[in-house]
Amino acid sequence: MEGIKDKVAIVGMGCTKFGENWNMSAGDMIIDAVSEAYEDAGISSKDVQAAWIGSFWTNLPAPSMPLATILKMKYKPITRIENMCATASDAFRNAAYAVASGVIDVALVLGVEKLKDSGNSGLPTDDLAMGNVGTAPGTFRARNFTAPGHFAMLATSYFNKYGLSAEEGRTMLAKIMVKNHHNGTMSPKAHFRKEITVEQVLKAPVIAWPLGLLDCCGVSDGCAAAVLVRKDMAKNFRPDPVYIKAMQIAVGPCEGYMNPKHDWTSVKETYRAGQAAYEEAGIKNPRKEISMAEVHDCFSITEAAIYEDLQFSARGGCKEDVDAGTFELTGELPVNMDGGLKCFGHPIGATGLRMVYEVYKQIQGKAGPRQVKNAELGLTHNLGGTPGGCTVSVIIVGP
Amino acid sequence: MSEYQKPLPIIEFQAQKEFWDGCKKHQLLIQKCRDCGEINRRSVRMLCPNCLSGNLEFIQASGKGKIYSFSTIMAYPPQGFQDDVPYVVAIIDLEEGTRFRSNIVDCDIDALKCDMDVEVVWEDITDEYALPKFRPLKQGS
Structure with a gap:
């Protein structure tokens, strides 16, 4: 198996401001993000040979068709992708494989979601959400479990396994959220741009014990886009293209809900996707070789488990590394440099490409006050589902 | 009890009905394969997830x-x-x-x-x- 390493380049990217974009339709956001990506790559729709659009809930009837009109891509091949919260990452993956195959020279990929129009303060209704997963035919229904509740069980297990009191565990998690909010203050496109304190996190209303309000990411609208081309064409577009080094997805069989051997201090899909991506990119020591990472901090505990599953931290070593500032912007391995889902919110179909946007800008040295030193290999981790069974994408890009 | 407002089980095949009939009798039933002997750890199925046999039985859990x-x-x-x-x-x-x-x-x-x-x-x-x-x-x- 040859793998994707150094076959496909990103030559343009765009991203809208994430937030409560009441004044914008999904189409408006698509135009904004794609226009930025086109300008960045120096192209227009007429140069694009095929497009992939990722969207989960957005009410786009026949979602591929608006692209043909909005982006003036009449009669071109357009594909809509859905893979839960890893939707944008999977759209990126499909577009990259098309380019790697040699069939498509220039591909457009975008992810878009308008969550704020759903009529709910959280995610759209449980019936809609769980109709896709928890209540699908042939599954045990768990109708009063919530998304925070599922991830909270990861925290309960983690605290139990490593002997952390609720206060010790919650403080460890709070520090991760304080870090992400600090980074978010430097992200003009983030939804939330305020510093928070550990005390504020600990005293916030509890949503699903042991997780409080500030352990949870926000709900936002947003769109991000990328232009992909073959490696040998990349320098025709820009002097500093960013190359795909690895691109893996692991989809779990939901064993966490069934098999007593399944340990809920870890998300197996993250570990597997990470291992496969490291192998594809030829990475032996992720903590040393990865310069920075954008990871799926839908909840504080998710980021803690990711550190260990991606082998940035030893098992049970999260607290020590968090206390040492390892993952801060100035630390050994900066994580969520732009503020993560915590500050951008999580427009489901857009998040994965927002992550790639940040590492792309970092590698080009264009991240402004958030710029990390020696930004070379950047990793994105995008998780769809719950710790008991999910889809995880790990993408590694570099110069 | 007709005013129950929360979601009710969805029954799509016979084995699911047997599971819920067990619940009605306050018996927690789990499936076991008569051919390979595996406990079905998944939700109620028509076929054994381990060996694909249709020869499943319900056993009562403690x-x-x-x-x-x-x-x-x-x-x-x-x-x-x-x-x-x-x-x-x-x-x-x-x-x-x-x-x-x-x-x-x-x-x-x-x-x-x-x-x-x-x-x-x-x-x-x-x-x-x-x-x-x-x-x-x-x-x-």
């Missing part, structure tokens, strides 16, 4: 197990569950070597711990359905 993990939902429950807040969701490891997602009821929420012994308790929700829930096992029982 209803005893341990809390593997849990969370107390304090806000934003799904539609229909607003009046239940706060309530406990949990993963229970059953004695028979499989897991079950349910609620912990009749408990002191602040005293709940992982590995705590629990037993099934039944909530009769309609004339046709009872839901298996779990409560901490009383000392000495």
Whole structure:
């Protein structure tokens, strides 16, 4: 198996401001993000040979068709992708494989979601959400479990396994959220741009014990886009293209809900996707070789488990590394440099490409006050589902 | 009990009906394959997930197990569950070597711990359905 390493380049990217974009339709956001990506790559729709659009809930009837009109891509091949919260990452993956195959020279990929129009303060209704997963035919229904509740069980297990009191565990998690909010203050496109304190996190209303309000990411609208081309064409577009080094997805069989051997201090899909991506990119020591990472901090505990599953931290070593500032912007391995889902919110179909946007800008040295030193290999981790069974994408890009 | 407002089970094939009929009789049933002997750890199936045999039987679980993990939902429950807040969701490891997602009821929420012994308790929700829930096992029982 040859793998994707150094076959496909990103030559343009765009991203809208994430937030409560009441004044914008999904189409408006698509135009904004794609226009930025086109300008960045120096192209227009007429140069694009095929497009992939990722969207989960957005009410786009026949979602591929608006692209043909909005982006003036009449009669071109357009594909809509859905893979839960890893939707944008999977759209990126499909577009990259098309380019790697040699069939498509220039591909457009975008992810878009308008969550704020759903009529709910959280995610759209449980019936809609769980109709896709928890209540699908042939599954045990768990109708009063919530998304925070599922991830909270990861925290309960983690605290139990490593002997952390609720206060010790919650403080460890709070520090991760304080870090992400600090980074978010430097992200003009983030939804939330305020510093928070550990005390504020600990005293916030509890949503699903042991997780409080500030352990949870926000709900936002947003769109991000990328232009992909073959490696040998990349320098025709820009002097500093960013190359795909690895691109893996692991989809779990939901064993966490069934098999007593399944340990809920870890998300197996993250570990597997990470291992496969490291192998594809030829990475032996992720903590040393990865310069920075954008990871799926839908909840504080998710980021803690990711550190260990991606082998940035030893098992049970999260607290020590968090206390040492390892993952801060100035630390050994900066994580969520732009503020993560915590500050951008999580427009489901857009998040994965927002992550790639940040590492792309970092590698080009264009991240402004958030710029990390020696930004070379950047990793994105995008998780769809719950710790008991999910889809995880790990993408590694570099110069 | 006709005013029950929360979601009801969806029955699509015979084995699912047998499972819920067991619940109505306050029997927690799990499937076992007569051919390969595996306990079906997944939801009720027509075929054995291990060997694809259709020769499955239901066995009655003891209803005893341990809390593997849990969370107390304090806000934003799904539609229909607003009046239940706060309530406990949990993963229970059953004695028979499989897991079950349910609620912990009749408990002191602040005293709940992982590995705590629990037993099934039944909530009769309609004339046709009872839901298996779990409560901490009383000392000495």
